[in-house]
Each structure stands twice: as C-alpha cells, then as structure tokens.
Amino acid sequence: MKKVPSSIHFTQNVNKQLYSCLKFFKPDRIAILVDENTLVHCLPKLQLVKETPLIQIKSGEKNKNIETCKIIWQQLTDFKFTRKSLLINLGGGVIGDMGGFVAATFKRGIQFINIPTTLLSQVDASIGGKLGIDFNQFKNHIGVFKDPDAIIICDEFLNTLCRRELKSGFAEIVKHGLIYDLNYWRDIRMNLFSEITDWQYFIKKSVFIKADVIEKDPYESGLRKILNFGHTLGHSIESWYLDTEKDLLHGEAIAAGMIMEAKLALDLGLIEEKYFGQVINYIDQVFDRITLFPPFDKFKSLLRQDKKNQGSTVMFSLINGPGSCLFDIKVKDNQIADAINFYLN
Numbered sequence: 623m624k625k626v627p628s629s630i631h632f633t634q635n636v637n638k639q640l641y642s643c644l645k646f647f648k649p650d651r652i653a654i655l656v657d658e659n660t661l662v663h664c665l666p667k668l669q670l671v672k673e674t675p676l677i678q679i680k681s682g683e684k685n686k687n688i689e690t691c692k693i694i695w696q697q698l699t700d701f702k703f704t705r706k707s708l709l710i711n712l713g714g715g716v717i718g719d720m721g722g723f724v725a726a727t728f729k730r731g732i733q734f735i736n737i738p739t740t741l742l743s744q745v746d747a748s749i750g751g752k753l754g755i756d757f758n759q760f761k762n763h764i765g766v767f768k769d770p771d772a773i774i775i776c777d778e779f780l781n782t783l784c785r786r787e788l789k790s791g792f793a794e795i796v797k798h799g800l801i802y803d804l805n806y807w808r809d810i811r812m813n814l815f816s817e818i819t820d821w822q823y824f825i826k827k828s829v830f831i832k833a834d835v836i837e838k839d840p841y842e843s844g845l846r847k848i849l850n851f852g853h854t855l856g857h858s859i860e861s862w863y864l865d866t867e868k869d870l871l872h873g874e875a876i877a878a879g880m881i882m883e884a885k886l887a888l889d890l891g892l893i894e895e896k897y898f899g900q901v902i903n904y905i906d907q908v909f910d911r912i913t914l915f916p917p918f919d920k921f922k923s924l925l926r927q928d929k930k931n932q933g934s935t936v937m938f939s940l941i942n943g944p945g946s947c948l949f950d951i952k953v954k955d956n957q958i959a960d961a962i963n964f965y966l967n
C-alpha cells in the first residue's frame with residue numbers, strides 16, 4: 623500500500639498519540655469540542671481532559687450551521703484563544719467539518735486536531751481537508767479547504783457507536799471500492815456487513831484510497847470528483863431532509879444516491895447489466911430503501927446548487943466498471959427522473 627500523509631496517525635493508544643502531537647505543536651491554549659454523545663462516550667477516553675476547557679454543542683446535521691459556529695467562536699474568544707492555540711475536534715463528521723471550519727477561520731486560522739469517532743469520519747470525512755457547514759437548506763454550502771494539523775484515528779471509539787451509524791459509515795467504504803479499487807470491492811462483497819467486527823482493515827484501506835485520490839487532485843479540479851459518486855443525488859435528498867422533521871444519515875442518503883447513479887451509469891452505457899445487478903444487490907442487502915423523497919421539481923432545484931456544476935449543467939461522477947469511475951458526465955433531466963423512478967419502484 624502507498625503511504626498516507628504524515629499528519630494521519632492510526633493508533634490503538636489515542637492518548638500517547640495526542641500527547642506526542644501536542645508536544646510537537648506546543649499550543650499556548652487547548653480546548654476540546656464535543657457533542658452530547660462524544661462527551662459521554664469518547665471524552666472519558668482522553669486523559670487530558672481534567673485540565674482542558676470543553677466546548678459542547680448539540681449533535682446532528684441539523685446543527686451544522688452558522689449559529690453553532692457562533693457559539694464555538696464565542697467560547698474560543700472567552701477562553702482567550704490566540705493564533706498559537708489549538709482546538710481538538712472529538713466527534714464524527716459534523717464535529718470535524720464544523721470544528722475544523724471554526725478553527726480555520728478563527729483569527730484567520732488556528733491549529734486543530736481531528737479525532738474522528740464514527741466509522742464515517744474515520745474512513746472518509748476526516749481526510750482531505752474539506753471543512754464547512756450547511757447554509758439554509760444547502761449541504762456544505764459554506765466552507766474552506768484546510769488540512770487538520772493532525773488526524774488521530776483509533777478504532778476503539780467505534781465500540782460505542784450504534785449499528786445504524788456504523789452502517790452509515792459503511793456506505794463510504796462501499797463507495798471507495800466501487801470507484802477506485804477492484805480488489806477492495808471484491809473484499810467488501812465477500813463480507814456481510816452484519817458480520818464485520820474488526821474495522822481496522824477497512825479503515826486503513828479506505829483512508830489510503832481517499833488520501834491517494836486527494837494527493838493527485840487536492841482541490842477537486844478533476845479526479846477528486848470521483849469521491850462524489852452517489853453524492854450528487856444523495857446530497858439533494860440529504861438537503862431536503864434538513865428541512866423536515868425526519869432524520870436521514872449521510873451514508874443512508876449516499877447509499878440511495880449510489881443506487882440511482884449506478885442506474886444512470888447503466889442507462890448511459892457505462893456499465894453492463896451484470897455488474898449493475900451486482901452493485902444494486904449488494905447495496906440493497908445492506909441498506910433499506912428510503913421511501914420519502916423530495917418531489918422532482920425540488921430535486922432539480924437542489925441539484926442546481928451542486929458544487930460540481932458547470933454553469934447550469936448538473937455534472938455527475940459515475941462508475942464505469944468495477945473499481946473505476948468517470949467524472950464530469952452530463953445527464954439529462956429525463957434520465958435523472960428514470961433513475962429516481964427505478965429506485966422508488
């Protein structure tokens with residue numbers, strides 16, 4: 623396997639790794655950002671905690687917004703944070719994306735360490751420097767690119783994560799196999815989600831894949847777009863749910879997005895029927911289909927906000943064979959409607 627950037631640390635001893643990073647960065651002040659769940663389940667695992675100020679926010683995608691950022695910026699100000707201070711983001715992708723964004727913008731940027739505590743954030747969200755928040759209904763609409771000063775990945779945190787959250791992270795693992803690595807896709811297919819107990823192999827393999835793609839195209843001018851397979855339609859559904867009382871996890875939206883976008887790939891002649899069947903059957907075996915969908919007009923208006931668009935054209939990243947994916951594919955509205963109908967029927 624290729625090397626990952628030196629800022630990514632896999633460890634079974636989170637405290638040792640964290641101390642060594644802090645010794646290296648020598649911040650003048652530290653704070654830890656948690657939500658109510660990582661406060662209970664993850665914070666007790668950090669020895670540092672007694673002397674370190676805490677910033678606690680409400681969990682969930684619906685709080686990944688500017689209001690919560692204001693609370694965090696205010697606390698950093700109250701704690702007299704300087705440009706030499708450091709924020710530790712202890713949590714899933716919401717904490718990592720938002721805590722990173724807050725740190726990257728506070729006084730034009732302070733140091734931050736991400737300690738991802740969900741499968742989704744360990745295999746995907748914490749890697750690649752995309753930081754940000756949702757704006758009104760639009761997913762990750764406001765944000766910056768900036769790598770954390772360190773990312774500490776310890777699979778021990780997953781012991782307290784519920785099955786539904788674990789499965790949500792698994793969607794990104796499936797995506798990594800589908801878009802980039804034929805052998806990985808084979809390994810994934812050989813495992814029933816319900817029987818996986820050791821996540822180390824999947825975490826490392828997914829991180830290596832994502833890091834490899836990003837090394838080749840850090841700012842998403844080309845290749846990096848393949849990581850958006852399943853996310854064009856998936857994000858639209860996720861955005862729409864932000865405005866409802868119902869909850870939908872990121873990976874659940876992406877699993878639905880991957881089915882619909884695999885159908886687009888089939889209809890555009892990019893993949894064969896047999897492979898299509900294999901992909902759909904595997905995803906269906908792990909994830910229940912979502913039944914509540916935005917109306918088509920709403921879907922279309924949400925798609926217009928997709929960050930990959932060129933002018934008013936919606937661009938897709940679509941698989942074109944096992945372990946392979948193309949980007950910047952134009953798709954017509956009627957093809958999108960067909961893919962949605964296929965999913966819902």
Ligand SMILES: NC(=O)c1ccc[n+]([C@@H]2O[C@H](COP(=O)([O-])OP(=O)(O)OC[C@H]3O[C@@H](n4cnc5c(N)ncnc54)[C@H](O)[C@@H]3O)[C@@H](O)[C@H]2O)c1
Nearest residue numbers: 659663681714715716739740742743747752779782783872
């Ligand atoms: N920046 C990127 O490149 C990137 C990539 C993929 C996803 N994302 C973003 O990541 C977010 C989703 O991340 P997520 O799935 O980690 O969601 P999350 O941060 O909301 O965490 C899921 C839930 O698990 C709880 N939790 C976290 N760690 C726990 C633990 N160890 N034990 C028990 N409970 C725990 C959290 O409090 C939360 O309720 C989305 O906002 C998505 O847009 C970003």
Ligand SMILES: [Zn+2]
Nearest residue numbers: 794853872876
């Ligand atoms: Zn994702």
